[in-house]
Amino acid sequence: xxxxxxxxxxxxxxxxxxxxxxxxxxxxxxxxxxxxxxxxxxxxxxxxxxxxxxxxxxxxxxxxxxxxxxxxxxxxxxxxxxxxxxxxxxxxxxxxxxxxxxxxxxxxxxxxxxxxx
Numbered sequence: 001x002x003x004x005x006x007x008x009x010x011x012x013x014x015x016x017x018x019x020x021x022x023x024x025x026x027x028x029x030x031x032x033x034x035x036x037x038x039x040x041x042x043x044x045x046x047x048x049x050x051x052x053x054x055x056x057x058x059x060x061x062x063x064x065x066x067x068x069x070x071x072x073x074x075x076x077x078x079x080x081x082x083x084x085x086x087x088x089x090x091x092x093x094x095x096x097x098x099x100x101x102x103x104x105x106x107x108x109x110x111x112x113x114x115x116x117x
Contacts (some may be wrong), residue, residue, distance in 0.1 A: 001109070002025055002026055002031030002097060002104045002105040003024070003105065004023070004024055004095050004105045004108050005022070005023050005098065005108060006020060006021070006022050006093060006094060006095055006096065006108060006109070006110050006111040007020070007021050007022075007023070007111055008020040008021045008111055008115075009092075009093060009110075009112045009113045010085075010112075010113070011114045011115075011116065012085055012113075012114070012115055012116070013115070013117075014085060014086055014087055014115055014116065014117050015084055015085065016085050016115070017081070017082060017083045017085065018042075018082045018085065018113060018114065019079060019080070019081050019082070020036070020079065020082065020093055020095075020111060021077055021078070021079055022033040022034070022036070022051075022078040022079070022080075022095030023075075023076060023077045024076040024077070024078075024105075025034050025076075026075070027076060028071065028073055028076050028078070028097060029037065029053075029072060029073045030066055030076075030099075031053065031083035031097045031098060031099060031104060032052065032053055032098050032099055032100055032112050033050050033052045033053065033076045033097070033098045034050070034051055034071060034095065034097045034098070035047055035048075035049060035050040035051070035069075035095065035096055035097075035098070035106065036048050036049045036050075036067075036069060036078070036080045036093060036094070036095055037055070037093070037094045037095070037096065038089075038091035038092065038094070038113075039091055039092050039094070039110070040090060040091040040092075041090050044068065045094065045107075046060070047060065048060050048062075048067065048078055049067055049069040049080060050062050051065065051069045051070065051071055052080070054073045054105070057069055062088070063082075063089070065081070065116070066082065066083050066084045067080060067081065067082050068080070068081040068083075068086075070071075077100075078097075080095075082113070085091065085113075085115045086115060087115045087116065088090060088115075089113060089115050089117045090113060090114050090115050091113060092110040092111065092112050093111050093112075093115075094110040095108075095114055101115055
């Protein structure tokens with residue numbers, strides 16, 4: 001029953017920055033992990049960044065060094081700071097949360113990120 005709402009997307013030029021937010025309807029402190037995913041038109045949804053409860057993070061190679069995932073437990077919010085954006089980053093971005101039992105929320109509507117060249 002956890003609801004996640006993504007926001008912060010928009011249209012930017014290559015090299016620009018955006019910060020995405022994912023706000024949960026309940027406390028995220030006890031989730032094992034939270035992650036950001038993206039889906040380009042005609043493509044599958046892929047995980048791009050994950051943060052674990054202990055603070056460890058994981059990034060796919062294509063965004064490593066450009067994106068930073070973080071969480072604010074007090075605000076029940078997950079963030080994705082995206083710097084040096086590239087046209088290849090254009091996609092709808094989604095978030096999700098995980099307990100030891102698996103995904104804790106259904107996929108939401110996501111937030112659109114469009115990067116122009």
